[in-house]
Amino acid sequence: MKTNRKVILETIKQVIAESAKVKFAGHQFMLKVDVNEDPNKKGLKIQFIPTTFGQISQTEQNDIAIELETRLEAGLEEYGMRVERDRNLKDKTIIGFFVYIEYFDKIVRQALAGQNPGTVEAEKEIDNIEDTVNGKI
Numbered sequence: 834m835k836t837n838r839k840v841i842l843e844t845i846k847q848v849i850a851e852s853a854k855v856k857f858a859g860h861q862f863m864l865k866v867d868v869n870e871d872p873n874k875k876g877l878k879i880q881f882i883p884t885t886f887g888q889i890s891q892t893e894q895n896d897i898a899i900e901l902e903t904r905l906e907a908g909l910e911e912y913g914m915r916v917e918r919d920r921n922l923k924d925k926t927i928i929g930f931f932v933y934i935e936y937f938d939k940i941v942r943q944a945l946a947g948q949n950p951g952t953v954e955a956e957k958e959i960d961n962i963e964d965t966v967n968g969k970i
Contacts, residue, residue: 855881858897860889862928869931871921876937878919879905881928889926898928905930912940 853864862881869878881901883889889897898918905916914936919929 854884857881857901858893860897861885874919874931874933876934877932879916879930879932880919880922882924883926886926894926894928901928902930912936914940 855862855864861884863884865878865880865882867878867880869876881897902916902918909916909932914932916930916932919931922929
């Protein structure tokens with residue numbers, strides 16, 4: 834039984850170490866960026882976990898979420914990425930967002946296609962890469 838407790842404590846320490854603290858709108862949050870485990874929402878999850886519970890009203894939480902989403906969108910825009918608010922979290926005190934995996938797929942394909950993504954030549958390069966990956970060439 835002590836072994837399980839040790840594993841749990843080590844896991845908790847690791848999660849805390851990987852999190853960063855963010856102060857926003859007078860509240861402190863732990864920022865957690867991880868891979869989303871939900872098969873219906875494959876991608877990157879971004880969570881703002883309050884460090885003190887019960888101090889943020891639902892209205893204030895929504896206002897904070899809107900502002901966070903605006904800032905995340907602005908920061909990811911140059912990469913052609915968007916975030917969506919994750920409202921299906923079990924813990925309703927967490928403000929969560931996710932970025933679909935398709936955005937990362939597109940960035941990787943563009944990087945492999947050369948300097949002119951979106952052109953006919955680049956699309957041919959992408960097709961060649963996909964054919965090679967799928968064993969057609």
